[in-house]
Amino acid sequence: MPDKNIIEIKDVSYAYGTRPILTGINMAIPRGSTVAIMGISGSGKTTLLRLIAGVMKAKQGEVWVDGERVNDLDQAGIFRMRRRLGMMFQFGALFTDLSVFDNVAFQMREHTDLSEPMIRDLVLMKLHAVGLRGAHQLMPSELSGGMSRRVALARAIALDPALMLYDEPFTGLDPIAMGTITNLIKELNAALGATSIVVTHDVQEALDVVDYVYYLSDGKMVAHGTPEVIRNSTDPLVRQFVYGEFDGPVAYQYPAKQLADDMRLPGGAAH
Amino acid sequence: MATHKGFSIRGIGARTIDSVLRLGYATRFIARTIASSGTSLKRPRLVIRELYFTGVLSLIIILVSGLFVGMVLGYQGYYTLQTYGSESALGVLVALSLVRELGPVMAALLFASRAGSAMTAEIGLMKATEQLSAMEMMAVDPIARVVAPRFWAGFISMPLLAAMFSAMGVFGGYLVGVVQIGVDDGSFWSQMQSAVDFHKDIMNGVIKSVVFGFAVTWISLFEGYDAPPTAEGVSGATTRTVVTSSLAILALDFLLTAFMFGGV
Numbered sequence: 066m067p068d069k070n071i072i073e074i075k076d077v078s079y080a081y082g083t084r085p086i087l088t089g090i091n092m093a094i095p096r097g098s099t100v101a102i103m104g105i106s107g108s109g110k111t112t113l114l115r116l117i118a119g120v121m122k123a124k125q126g127e128v129w130v131d132g133e134r135v136n137d138l139d140q141a142g143i144f145r146m147r148r149r150l151g152m153m154f155q156f157g158a159l160f161t162d163l164s165v166f167d168n169v170a171f172q173m174r175e176h177t178d179l180s181e182p183m184i185r186d187l188v189l190m191k192l193h194a195v196g197l198r199g200a201h202q203l204m205p206s207e208l209s210g211g212m213s214r215r216v217a218l219a220r221a222i223a224l225d226p227a228l229m230l231y232d233e234p235f236t237g238l239d240p241i242a243m244g245t246i247t248n249l250i251k252e253l254n255a256a257l258g259a260t261s262i263v264v265t266h267d268v269q270e271a272l273d274v275v276d277y278v279y280y281l282s283d284g285k286m287v288a289h290g291t292p293e294v295i296r297n298s299t300d301p302l303v304r305q306f307v308y309g310e311f312d313g314p315v316a317y318q319y320p321a322k323q324l325a326d327d328m329r330l331p332g333g334a335a336h
Numbered sequence: 337m338a339t340h341k342g343f344s345i346r347g348i349g350a351r352t353i354d355s356v357l358r359l360g361y362a363t364r365f366i367a368r369t370i371a372s373s374g375t376s377l378k379r380p381r382l383v384i385r386e387l388y389f390t391g392v393l394s395l396i397i398i399l400v401s402g403l404f405v406g407m408v409l410g411y412q413g414y415y416t417l418q419t420y421g422s423e424s425a426l427g428v429l430v431a432l433s434l435v436r437e438l439g440p441v442m443a444a445l446l447f448a449s450r451a452g453s454a455m456t457a458e459i460g461l462m463k464a465t466e467q468l469s470a471m472e473m474m475a476v477d478p479i480a481r482v483v484a485p486r487f488w489a490g491f492i493s494m495p496l497l498a499a500m501f502s503a504m505g506v507f508g509g510y511l512v513g514v515v516q517i518g519v520d521d522g523s524f525w526s527q528m529q530s531a532v533d534f535h536k537d538i539m540n541g542v543i544k545s546v547v548f549g550f551a552v553t554w555i556s557l558f559e560g561y562d563a564p565p566t567a568e569g570v571s572g573a574t575t576r577t578v579v580t581s582s583l584a585i586l587a588l589d590f591l592l593t594a595f596m597f598g599g600v
Contacts, residue, residue, distance in 0.1 A: 144475040152473040158466035172474050
């Protein structure tokens with residue numbers, strides 16, 4: 066029986082040079098759940114995703130993914146781990162020189178010995194799951210933003226990953242496409258029996274999909290709980306984020322000199 | 337990373353350190369590319385596809401330029417040679433200029449601006465749109481899958497393109513010299529045949545084009561891979577590819593010529 070938690074993050078800190086990005090993060094994500102990591106831009110949520118995917122290694126603390134300690138893995142080990150992992154990028158990141166079909170077939174051709182007829186069936190099934198079987202001959206440049214995102218999703222689930230990572234899946238989509246992606250994330254998670262981590266700042270969409278929310282601010286985990294708990298949170302940081310208030314603990318004004326000084330008014334410290 | 341730039345001593349030092357760091361980075365990059373060539377060997381179709389883009393699509397510009405350069409050589413050569421009454425040596429002059437110098441150098445310059453800039457822009461854009469990161473996330477090494485096949489394609493096609501440039505140039509010289517001006521057909525070809533030496537002339541030209549092919553492909557791929565992932569970053573890298581490649585070709589040509597013909 067594999068461990069109950071697919072991801073365990075124990076007391077992880079990370080810094081670029083002397084600038085701390087993450088401090089003392091603890092997380093445990095049970096298998097089969099859908100979890101959101103939220104926070105404003107620059108809060109460290111993308112860094113956290115990269116630590117899980119093994120793009121970067123934690124300098125302090127431990128990152129466990131599917132029973133393996135990511136800190137210890139070498140490049141080959143990281144690549145082995147990533148075969149059980151699917152990632153959808155912010156703008157899809159489809160290979161522009163390959164057709165929709167070849168994009169979805171990419172991992173099957175790279176990592177398996179499946180025959181072409183078999184690959185064809187699998188690719189069409191994956192595309193059917195995102196409603197784009199009819200678009201398999203198109204090139205990425207012929208797709209709309211929402212369609213690219215759906216193809217990217219089909220490509221990410223090509224090898225039935227145990228863990229799906231979504232990096233800002235809703236950014237820049239119209240409301241209909243947003244609804245489509247939200248639904249797909251829910252459905253695919255159920256169909257694959259996978260675990261999903263959604264990194265996002267689109268609060269309402271994310272709160273609809275996920276079972277649990279981690280809220281990051283300035284590299285620290287300031288709140289976590291079910292969507293209900295987050296919606297009703299009294300923490301001013303979380304409230305400002307969830308309800309989009311323009312001023313609050315995250316200040317509207319960029320730090321500046323006293324207004325009177327900048328305007329050279331009498332009474333400023335310069336006079 | 338050094339940040340103080342300007343004309344101070346500190347600025348000069350900072351720029352020197354930056355350049356040395358970049359050179360080291362570029363060297364590790366090409367070493368890694370060559371070491372990761374296994375995929376290209378196992379799946380030759382990847383290289384063949386790139387051969388089409390770098391080699392076949394450069395053919396038109398190479399052949400047309402070769403023809404024009406050869407025709408100009410025909411006029412200029414005839415004009416100079418006839419003052420000494422040795423027009424019959426026109427074939428030798430055209431062939432030697434092309435095989436030793438103009439073929440490899442001009443073909444490499446054209447190759448850098450046609451295929452090199454395209455490689456830089458393509459890889460830079462793949463990086464800017466996270467395609468390279470996506471590939472890494474799918475447990476595929478972009479150096480092995482994207483960079484190495486392009487490197488071998490460039491390395492293979494450069495000498496072939498240079499040879500075709502020279503052949504086309506000789507034909508252009510023939511058109512102007514023999515067909516238009518009326519230099520004797522027989523002496524044009526027979527003098528060329530006896531004066532052009534296989535090892536000394538043709539092989540040295542081939543060595544040059546191999547070296548240029550290596551340099552141009554290396555610069556183009558590195559600039560693309562190293563480009564900042566923004567629109568300005570990619571356009572800057574593309575410009576640098578053409579400028580650096582052209583300078584590298586001419587400087588290397590001087591060094592190689594000094595080695596090959598300087599000591600005689």
